[in-house]
Amino acid sequence: LPGVGAYPQAMEHLRATGLQEALFRRVIDDRRPILGICLGMQLLAESSEENGYCDGLGWLSGQVRPIPVPSGVPLPHVGWNSVDWRWDNASLSAALPDGAHFYFDHSFALLNTDADILATTDYGGEVVVAVAQDNVMGMQFHPEKSQNNGLKLLRGFLNLAAEYERC
Numbered sequence: 001l002p003g004v005g006a007y008p009q010a011m012e013h014l015r016a017t018g019l020q021e022a023l024f025r026r027v028i029d030d031r032r033p034i035l036g037i038c039l040g041m042q043l044l045a046e047s048s049e050e051n052g053y054c055d056g057l058g059w060l061s062g063q064v065r066p067i068p069v070p071s072g073v074p075l076p077h078v079g080w081n082s083v084d085w086r087w088d089n090a091s092l093s094a095a096l097p098d099g100a101h102f103y104f105d106h107s108f109a110l111l112n113t114d115a116d117i118l119a120t121t122d123y124g125g126e127v128v129v130a131v132a133q134d135n136v137m138g139m140q141f142h143p144e145k146s147q148n149n150g151l152k153l154l155r156g157f158l159n160l161a162a163e164y165e166r167c
Helices: 007-016 019-029 039-043 147-166
Strands: 034-037 045-048 060-066 077-085 100-106 108-111 116-122 126-133 136-139
Touching: 007 019, 007 039, 019 034, 034 039, 039 045, 039 108, 039 136, 060 126, 077 126, 100 147, 108 126, 136 147
Parallel strands: 034 136, 045 060
Antiparallel strands: 060 108, 077 100, 077 116, 116 126, 126 136
16 A cells, blocks of 8 residues: 555545545455555554554554654655664565665654564654555555565565465
């Protein structure tokens, strides 16, 4: 589930086009893996405070709120940053070294989550940038813009999705 833009408008589009129902059937009913990227990850959460309160898909626990940065740290967070992997999964992140760099472009982050935290980055403090909850996974960074590390991660997700298919 890719995404660029504003949370409320993206959720409205998912509802208006029937994509929310179609996604629910595939991800929740059929238990197919999904990978949310950037705004796509945020849409998987319970809610967001971007441009006011907005309900999300609710598949990941937690709320999307502005990144809590100290004074002097610019928002949005744009550019390359290192990612520290907390979760060792042979399919998803094994090919990635700790500290691998990925490309970011965001002002909001998933906070107060009970999901498994896969990875964090330091941007004026620790920011959760990758999570998983059952078959629902999200990455705050853009793997599609992150060169070789992004390709490795996407390949890992495809391997993980193939494992789900075999089960």
